[in-house]
Amino acid sequence: MKDDTKIVVAGRHPEDNFGIVNPPVYHASTVLHRSLSDLRAAQQARSEGERTVVYGRWGTPTSYALEDAVAALEGGYRCLVYPSGLAAIACAMLAFLKAGDHVLVTDNAYGPTHKFCNGILARFGVETTYYDPLINAGIKDLIRDNTRLVYVESPGSLTFEVQDIPAIAEAAHAAGAVVLMDNTWASPLFYKPFAHGVDVSIQAATKYIVGHSDVMLGTVTATREVWPRLEPTTRELGQTAGPDDIYLAQRGLRTLGVRLRQHMTQGLALAEWFRGRPEVERVMHPALPDDPGHALWRRDFLGASGLFGVTLKPCAEDRVAALVDDLELFGMGASWGGYESLVLVTQPNSFRSARPWPHEGPTLRFHAGLEDVDDLIADLEAGFRRFHAAG
Numbered sequence: 001m002k003d004d005t006k007i008v009v010a011g012r013h014p015e016d017n018f019g020i021v022n023p024p025v026y027h028a029s030t031v032l033h034r035s036l037s038d039l040r041a042a043q044q045a046r047s048e049g050e051r052t053v054v055y056g057r058w059g060t061p062t063s064y065a066l067e068d069a070v071a072a073l074e075g076g077y078r079c080l081v082y083p084s085g086l087a088a089i090a091c092a093m094l095a096f097l098k099a100g101d102h103v104l105v106t107d108n109a110y111g112p113t114h115k116f117c118n119g120i121l122a123r124f125g126v127e128t129t130y131y132d133p134l135i136n137a138g139i140k141d142l143i144r145d146n147t148r149l150v151y152v153e154s155p156g157s158l159t160f161e162v163q164d165i166p167a168i169a170e171a172a173h174a175a176g177a178v179v180l181m182d183n184t185w186a187s188p189l190f191y192k193p194f195a196h197g198v199d200v201s202i203q204a205a206t207k208y209i210v211g212h213s214d215v216m217l218g219t220v221t222a223t224r225e226v227w228p229r230l231e232p233t234t235r236e237l238g239q240t241a242g243p244d245d246i247y248l249a250q251r252g253l254r255t256l257g258v259r260l261r262q263h264m265t266q267g268l269a270l271a272e273w274f275r276g277r278p279e280v281e282r283v284m285h286p287a288l289p290d291d292p293g294h295a296l297w298r299r300d301f302l303g304a305s306g307l308f309g310v311t312l313k314p315c316a317e318d319r320v321a322a323l324v325d326d327l328e329l330f331g332m333g334a335s336w337g338g339y340e341s342l343v344l345v346t347q348p349n350s351f352r353s354a355r356p357w358p359h360e361g362p363t364l365r366f367h368a369g370l371e372d373v374d375d376l377i378a379d380l381e382a383g384f385r386r387f388h389a390a391g
Protein backbone atom coordinates (compact mmCIF):
# COMPACT_ATOMS: atom_id res chain seq x y z
CA MET A 1 0.00 0.00 0.00
CA LYS A 2 1.35 3.45 -0.92
CA ASP A 3 1.62 6.25 1.65
CA ASP A 4 -1.27 8.31 0.30
CA THR A 5 -3.52 5.30 0.78
CA LYS A 6 -2.12 4.43 4.20
CA ILE A 7 -2.79 7.99 5.33
CA VAL A 8 -6.45 7.48 4.59
CA VAL A 9 -6.99 3.96 5.92
CA ALA A 10 -4.39 3.24 8.63
CA GLY A 11 -5.72 2.98 12.18
CA ARG A 12 -9.37 3.45 11.17
CA HIS A 13 -12.02 0.78 11.80
CA PRO A 14 -15.43 2.18 10.79
CA GLU A 15 -16.84 -1.36 10.72
CA ASP A 16 -16.38 -1.53 14.50
CA ASN A 17 -18.07 1.82 15.05
CA PHE A 18 -21.47 1.93 13.30
CA GLY A 19 -19.74 2.80 10.02
CA ILE A 20 -18.67 6.17 11.33
CA VAL A 21 -15.61 7.28 9.39
CA ASN A 22 -13.48 8.61 12.25
CA PRO A 23 -12.53 6.76 15.44
CA PRO A 24 -14.58 7.51 18.56
CA VAL A 25 -13.18 9.83 21.22
CA TYR A 26 -13.21 7.75 24.38
CA HIS A 27 -12.92 9.76 27.58
CA ALA A 28 -11.84 7.10 30.01
CA SER A 29 -10.09 6.47 33.25
CA THR A 30 -12.01 3.56 34.83
CA VAL A 31 -12.85 0.64 32.58
CA LEU A 32 -15.27 -1.84 34.18
CA HIS A 33 -14.64 -5.56 33.92
CA ARG A 34 -17.34 -8.15 34.38
CA SER A 35 -15.40 -10.61 36.49
CA LEU A 36 -12.08 -11.14 38.13
CA SER A 37 -11.07 -13.58 35.42
CA ASP A 38 -12.05 -11.09 32.70
CA LEU A 39 -9.98 -8.41 34.37
CA ARG A 40 -6.98 -10.70 34.73
CA ALA A 41 -7.25 -11.81 31.11
CA ALA A 42 -7.50 -8.22 29.87
CA GLN A 43 -4.46 -7.20 31.92
CA GLN A 44 -2.47 -10.16 30.73
CA ALA A 45 -3.36 -9.54 27.08
CA ARG A 46 -2.51 -5.84 27.37
CA SER A 47 0.86 -6.57 28.94
CA GLU A 48 1.56 -8.82 25.96
CA GLY A 49 0.82 -5.92 23.64
CA GLU A 50 -2.76 -6.67 22.59
CA ARG A 51 -5.18 -3.80 22.11
CA THR A 52 -7.42 -4.67 25.04
CA VAL A 53 -8.88 -1.81 27.07
CA VAL A 54 -7.93 -2.15 30.74
CA TYR A 55 -7.45 1.31 32.15
CA GLY A 56 -7.46 4.76 30.54
CA ARG A 57 -3.76 5.33 30.92
CA TRP A 58 -2.95 2.03 29.20
CA GLY A 59 -4.62 3.02 25.95
CA THR A 60 -8.07 3.21 24.38
CA PRO A 61 -9.37 2.73 20.84
CA THR A 62 -8.76 6.48 20.41
CA SER A 63 -5.05 6.24 21.15
CA TYR A 64 -4.64 2.95 19.29
CA ALA A 65 -6.09 4.59 16.16
CA LEU A 66 -3.40 7.27 16.08
CA GLU A 67 -0.59 4.96 17.18
CA ASP A 68 -1.38 2.36 14.52
CA ALA A 69 -1.57 4.99 11.79
CA VAL A 70 1.76 6.58 12.72
CA ALA A 71 3.49 3.20 13.05
CA ALA A 72 2.19 2.18 9.61
CA LEU A 73 3.41 5.41 8.01
CA GLU A 74 6.83 5.46 9.66
CA GLY A 75 7.29 1.77 8.92
CA GLY A 76 7.93 0.68 12.52
CA TYR A 77 6.43 -2.08 14.63
CA ARG A 78 4.39 -0.05 17.09
CA CYS A 79 3.93 3.49 18.35
CA LEU A 80 2.98 5.19 21.61
CA VAL A 81 1.59 8.68 22.16
CA TYR A 82 2.95 11.23 24.65
CA PRO A 83 1.66 14.59 25.86
CA SER A 84 4.30 16.54 23.90
CA GLY A 85 7.20 16.02 21.55
CA LEU A 86 9.65 16.70 24.35
CA ALA A 87 7.96 14.14 26.62
CA ALA A 88 8.37 11.63 23.79
CA ILE A 89 12.09 12.44 23.47
CA ALA A 90 12.71 12.21 27.23
CA CYS A 91 10.83 8.94 27.66
CA ALA A 92 12.39 7.33 24.59
CA MET A 93 15.88 8.10 25.89
CA LEU A 94 15.14 6.93 29.42
CA ALA A 95 13.89 3.60 28.06
CA PHE A 96 17.42 2.65 27.03
CA LEU A 97 19.61 4.20 29.74
CA LYS A 98 20.82 3.57 33.25
CA ALA A 99 23.41 5.13 35.56
CA GLY A 100 26.92 4.79 34.17
CA ASP A 101 25.84 4.80 30.51
CA HIS A 102 27.11 7.15 27.82
CA VAL A 103 25.09 8.70 24.99
CA LEU A 104 26.10 10.47 21.79
CA VAL A 105 23.83 13.34 20.75
CA THR A 106 24.11 15.39 17.58
CA ASP A 107 25.16 18.95 18.38
CA ASN A 108 22.31 20.46 16.36
CA ALA A 109 19.57 18.57 18.22
CA TYR A 110 16.49 20.51 19.31
CA GLY A 111 17.55 22.82 22.20
CA PRO A 112 15.38 21.28 24.96
CA THR A 113 16.87 17.86 24.09
CA HIS A 114 20.25 19.27 25.17
CA LYS A 115 18.65 20.54 28.39
CA PHE A 116 17.22 17.11 29.14
CA CYS A 117 20.61 15.45 28.61
CA ASN A 118 22.48 18.06 30.63
CA GLY A 119 19.82 18.03 33.34
CA ILE A 120 17.97 14.83 34.14
CA LEU A 121 20.31 12.42 32.37
CA ALA A 122 23.38 13.95 34.02
CA ARG A 123 21.61 13.95 37.40
CA PHE A 124 20.98 10.22 37.10
CA GLY A 125 24.55 9.41 36.12
CA VAL A 126 24.33 9.28 32.32
CA GLU A 127 27.06 11.12 30.44
CA THR A 128 26.35 12.89 27.14
CA THR A 129 28.88 13.69 24.43
CA TYR A 130 27.70 16.04 21.69
CA TYR A 131 29.08 15.23 18.26
CA ASP A 132 29.56 17.15 15.03
CA PRO A 133 26.34 16.63 13.02
CA LEU A 134 28.49 15.98 9.94
CA ILE A 135 30.60 13.30 11.61
CA ASN A 136 28.85 10.45 9.77
CA ALA A 137 30.85 7.18 9.89
CA GLY A 138 33.49 8.93 12.03
CA ILE A 139 31.14 8.50 14.96
CA LYS A 140 32.78 5.14 15.62
CA ASP A 141 35.77 6.97 17.17
CA LEU A 142 33.47 8.49 19.82
CA ILE A 143 31.79 5.25 20.81
CA ARG A 144 32.91 3.92 24.18
CA ASP A 145 32.37 0.59 25.91
CA ASN A 146 29.42 2.10 27.78
CA THR A 147 27.83 3.96 24.83
CA ARG A 148 24.24 2.69 24.75
CA LEU A 149 22.48 5.23 22.57
CA VAL A 150 23.22 7.41 19.55
CA TYR A 151 20.77 10.25 18.96
CA VAL A 152 20.28 11.77 15.51
CA GLU A 153 18.15 14.62 14.18
CA SER A 154 18.24 15.31 10.46
CA PRO A 155 18.06 17.94 9.20
CA GLY A 156 19.10 19.42 12.55
CA SER A 157 17.16 22.06 14.44
CA LEU A 158 17.89 25.66 13.43
CA THR A 159 20.81 24.87 11.09
CA PHE A 160 19.47 22.04 8.91
CA GLU A 161 22.55 19.85 8.40
CA VAL A 162 21.69 16.46 6.87
CA GLN A 163 23.22 13.43 8.58
CA ASP A 164 24.35 10.16 7.00
CA ILE A 165 22.07 8.12 9.22
CA PRO A 166 22.77 4.68 7.66
CA ALA A 167 26.51 5.20 8.29
CA ILE A 168 25.90 6.35 11.87
CA ALA A 169 23.50 3.46 12.51
CA GLU A 170 25.99 0.93 11.21
CA ALA A 171 28.69 2.15 13.62
CA ALA A 172 26.21 2.33 16.52
CA HIS A 173 24.85 -1.17 15.94
CA ALA A 174 28.33 -2.63 15.60
CA ALA A 175 28.93 -1.39 19.17
CA GLY A 176 25.55 -2.60 20.45
CA ALA A 177 24.04 0.89 20.80
CA VAL A 178 20.51 1.85 19.73
CA VAL A 179 19.79 4.72 17.33
CA LEU A 180 17.06 7.21 18.22
CA MET A 181 15.94 9.80 15.69
CA ASP A 182 13.97 13.02 16.01
CA ASN A 183 12.13 12.75 12.68
CA THR A 184 9.91 15.79 13.13
CA TRP A 185 11.23 17.87 10.22
CA ALA A 186 10.42 15.31 7.53
CA SER A 187 7.31 13.92 9.28
CA PRO A 188 6.49 10.21 8.82
CA LEU A 189 6.02 10.88 5.10
CA PHE A 190 9.31 12.29 3.84
CA TYR A 191 11.81 10.20 5.82
CA LYS A 192 11.50 6.49 6.54
CA PRO A 193 13.72 6.03 9.59
CA PHE A 194 13.40 2.26 9.86
CA ALA A 195 14.58 1.77 6.28
CA HIS A 196 17.76 3.66 7.23
CA GLY A 197 18.80 1.76 10.35
CA VAL A 198 16.99 3.75 13.04
CA ASP A 199 15.58 1.76 15.98
CA VAL A 200 13.29 4.41 17.48
CA SER A 201 11.65 7.34 15.68
CA ILE A 202 10.28 10.33 17.53
CA GLN A 203 7.75 12.84 16.22
CA ALA A 204 6.76 16.13 17.76
CA ALA A 205 3.23 15.48 16.48
CA THR A 206 2.53 19.03 17.65
CA LYS A 207 4.06 20.09 14.32
CA TYR A 208 2.94 18.58 11.01
CA ILE A 209 0.82 15.67 12.22
CA VAL A 210 -1.52 17.93 14.16
CA GLY A 211 -0.89 20.61 11.56
CA HIS A 212 -3.16 23.32 12.96
CA SER A 213 -1.22 24.84 15.89
CA ASP A 214 -3.81 23.76 18.42
CA VAL A 215 -2.49 20.61 20.14
CA MET A 216 0.68 19.44 21.91
CA LEU A 217 1.46 15.77 21.30
CA GLY A 218 4.38 13.42 20.67
CA THR A 219 4.79 9.93 19.27
CA VAL A 220 7.50 7.30 19.55
CA THR A 221 7.62 4.42 17.09
CA ALA A 222 9.97 1.48 17.59
CA THR A 223 11.12 -1.69 15.89
CA ARG A 224 9.82 -5.00 17.19
CA GLU A 225 13.27 -5.68 18.62
CA VAL A 226 13.45 -2.65 20.92
CA TRP A 227 9.73 -2.29 21.63
CA PRO A 228 10.01 -4.35 24.86
CA ARG A 229 12.29 -1.61 26.26
CA LEU A 230 10.08 1.32 25.27
CA GLU A 231 6.68 0.09 26.40
CA PRO A 232 7.38 -0.59 30.11
CA THR A 233 9.30 2.68 30.58
CA THR A 234 6.39 4.59 29.10
CA ARG A 235 4.00 2.89 31.53
CA GLU A 236 6.29 3.34 34.52
CA LEU A 237 6.58 7.05 33.80
CA GLY A 238 2.80 7.34 33.55
CA GLN A 239 2.84 8.76 30.05
CA THR A 240 -0.58 9.29 28.50
CA ALA A 241 -2.33 11.97 26.45
CA GLY A 242 -5.84 13.40 26.33
CA PRO A 243 -8.36 11.85 23.93
CA ASP A 244 -9.46 15.10 22.30
CA ASP A 245 -5.86 15.95 21.46
CA ILE A 246 -5.24 12.47 20.10
CA TYR A 247 -8.39 12.74 18.00
CA LEU A 248 -7.24 16.05 16.52
CA ALA A 249 -3.84 14.54 15.72
CA GLN A 250 -5.40 11.61 13.85
CA ARG A 251 -7.62 14.05 11.99
CA GLY A 252 -4.61 16.17 11.07
CA LEU A 253 -2.76 13.09 9.87
CA ARG A 254 -5.41 12.37 7.21
CA THR A 255 -4.42 15.51 5.27
CA LEU A 256 -0.68 15.39 5.96
CA GLY A 257 0.16 14.38 2.39
CA VAL A 258 -1.50 17.29 0.64
CA ARG A 259 -0.42 19.77 3.28
CA LEU A 260 3.19 18.68 3.29
CA ARG A 261 3.56 18.81 -0.48
CA GLN A 262 2.26 22.36 -0.43
CA HIS A 263 4.54 23.33 2.49
CA MET A 264 7.44 21.91 0.45
CA THR A 265 6.57 23.94 -2.65
CA GLN A 266 6.08 27.12 -0.65
CA GLY A 267 9.24 26.60 1.40
CA LEU A 268 11.36 26.04 -1.69
CA ALA A 269 9.94 29.13 -3.41
CA LEU A 270 10.76 31.24 -0.35
CA ALA A 271 14.21 29.68 0.06
CA GLU A 272 15.04 30.45 -3.57
CA TRP A 273 13.77 33.98 -3.19
CA PHE A 274 15.94 34.51 -0.09
CA ARG A 275 18.96 33.19 -1.97
CA GLY A 276 18.63 36.06 -4.43
CA ARG A 277 18.54 38.74 -1.71
CA PRO A 278 21.69 40.83 -1.17
CA GLU A 279 21.14 40.92 2.64
CA VAL A 280 21.36 37.12 2.87
CA GLU A 281 24.60 35.26 3.52
CA ARG A 282 23.27 31.73 3.34
CA VAL A 283 20.03 29.79 3.04
CA MET A 284 19.87 26.47 4.91
CA HIS A 285 17.49 24.25 2.97
CA PRO A 286 18.62 20.76 1.96
CA ALA A 287 16.40 20.68 -1.13
CA LEU A 288 18.40 23.54 -2.69
CA PRO A 289 20.91 21.99 -5.12
CA ASP A 290 23.89 23.89 -3.68
CA ASP A 291 23.10 23.07 -0.04
CA PRO A 292 25.91 21.02 1.56
CA GLY A 293 23.35 18.39 2.62
CA HIS A 294 21.67 18.14 -0.76
CA ALA A 295 23.28 14.87 -1.96
CA LEU A 296 22.35 13.01 1.25
CA TRP A 297 18.89 14.56 1.23
CA ARG A 298 18.33 13.33 -2.33
CA ARG A 299 19.62 9.89 -1.46
CA ASP A 300 17.53 9.34 1.68
CA PHE A 301 14.54 11.71 1.80
CA LEU A 302 11.27 11.65 -0.12
CA GLY A 303 10.61 15.38 0.14
CA ALA A 304 11.19 18.52 2.16
CA SER A 305 8.98 20.21 4.71
CA GLY A 306 8.39 23.95 4.91
CA LEU A 307 10.95 24.71 7.64
CA PHE A 308 14.31 26.23 6.70
CA GLY A 309 16.92 28.69 7.90
CA VAL A 310 18.44 31.94 6.68
CA THR A 311 21.64 33.62 7.85
CA LEU A 312 21.88 37.33 7.16
CA LYS A 313 25.14 39.16 6.60
CA PRO A 314 26.30 40.69 9.88
CA CYS A 315 24.06 43.65 10.77
CA ALA A 316 22.71 45.56 13.74
CA GLU A 317 20.00 43.99 15.91
CA ASP A 318 17.59 46.90 15.28
CA ARG A 319 17.65 46.08 11.56
CA VAL A 320 16.64 42.50 12.31
CA ALA A 321 13.87 43.79 14.58
CA ALA A 322 12.70 46.15 11.83
CA LEU A 323 12.53 43.19 9.44
CA VAL A 324 10.57 40.80 11.65
CA ASP A 325 8.53 42.99 14.00
CA ASP A 326 5.94 44.23 11.55
CA LEU A 327 5.57 41.30 9.21
CA GLU A 328 1.87 40.82 8.58
CA LEU A 329 1.76 37.20 7.50
CA PHE A 330 4.73 35.70 9.35
CA GLY A 331 3.89 35.36 13.02
CA MET A 332 6.72 35.31 15.53
CA GLY A 333 6.65 32.38 17.90
CA ALA A 334 7.86 28.93 18.82
CA SER A 335 6.68 25.73 17.18
CA TRP A 336 5.76 25.25 13.51
CA GLY A 337 3.98 22.79 11.24
CA GLY A 338 0.62 24.58 11.25
CA TYR A 339 -1.03 26.14 8.21
CA GLU A 340 0.42 29.58 8.97
CA SER A 341 3.80 31.12 8.21
CA LEU A 342 6.20 31.84 11.05
CA VAL A 343 9.54 33.48 11.68
CA LEU A 344 11.90 33.14 14.62
CA VAL A 345 15.26 34.79 15.24
CA THR A 346 17.39 31.90 16.48
CA GLN A 347 20.68 31.48 18.33
CA PRO A 348 22.25 28.20 17.25
CA ASN A 349 25.30 28.77 19.46
CA SER A 350 23.19 29.05 22.60
CA PHE A 351 23.43 25.28 22.95
CA ARG A 352 26.09 24.02 20.53
CA SER A 353 29.50 22.87 21.71
CA ALA A 354 30.96 20.23 19.35
CA ARG A 355 30.73 22.25 16.16
CA PRO A 356 29.95 25.91 16.87
CA TRP A 357 27.89 27.67 14.22
CA PRO A 358 30.41 29.73 12.26
CA HIS A 359 28.26 32.59 10.97
CA GLU A 360 28.34 35.92 12.75
CA GLY A 361 25.24 37.39 11.17
CA PRO A 362 21.77 36.81 12.61
CA THR A 363 20.11 33.46 11.97
CA LEU A 364 16.41 33.20 11.26
CA ARG A 365 14.11 30.23 10.96
CA PHE A 366 11.12 30.39 8.64
CA HIS A 367 8.11 28.15 8.41
CA ALA A 368 6.39 28.41 5.05
CA GLY A 369 2.65 28.23 5.65
CA LEU A 370 -0.14 27.72 3.15
CA GLU A 371 -0.81 31.39 2.27
CA ASP A 372 -0.33 32.57 -1.32
CA VAL A 373 3.42 32.65 -1.88
CA ASP A 374 3.31 36.01 -3.71
CA ASP A 375 1.69 37.56 -0.63
CA LEU A 376 4.39 36.02 1.56
CA ILE A 377 7.16 37.43 -0.63
CA ALA A 378 5.53 40.88 -0.70
CA ASP A 379 5.43 40.78 3.12
CA LEU A 380 9.15 39.93 3.25
CA GLU A 381 10.00 42.60 0.69
CA ALA A 382 8.31 45.18 2.88
CA GLY A 383 10.30 43.78 5.79
CA PHE A 384 13.59 44.28 3.97
CA ARG A 385 12.54 47.86 3.12
CA ARG A 386 12.09 48.49 6.87
CA PHE A 387 15.43 46.71 7.45
CA HIS A 388 17.23 49.26 5.26
CA ALA A 389 15.26 52.22 6.60
CA ALA A 390 16.44 51.24 10.11
CA GLY A 391 19.84 52.41 9.07
Ligand SMILES: *Cc1c(COP(=O)(O)O)cnc(C)c1O
Pocket: 084, 085, 086, 087, 110, 157, 182, 184, 185, 204, 205, 206, 207, 216, 217, 218, 335
Ligand atom coordinates in the same frame (compact mmCIF):
# COMPACT_ATOMS: atom_id res chain seq x y z
C1 LIG B 1 8.99 21.30 18.57
C2 LIG B 1 10.01 20.24 18.49
C3 LIG B 1 10.12 19.26 19.47
C4 LIG B 1 9.29 19.28 20.74
O1 LIG B 1 7.93 19.19 20.53
P1 LIG B 1 6.88 19.77 21.60
O2 LIG B 1 5.61 19.14 21.19
O3 LIG B 1 6.93 21.26 21.46
O4 LIG B 1 7.34 19.31 22.95
C5 LIG B 1 11.05 18.27 19.30
N1 LIG B 1 11.85 18.25 18.23
C6 LIG B 1 11.78 19.16 17.25
C7 LIG B 1 12.69 19.06 16.09
C8 LIG B 1 10.87 20.19 17.37
O5 LIG B 1 10.83 21.14 16.41
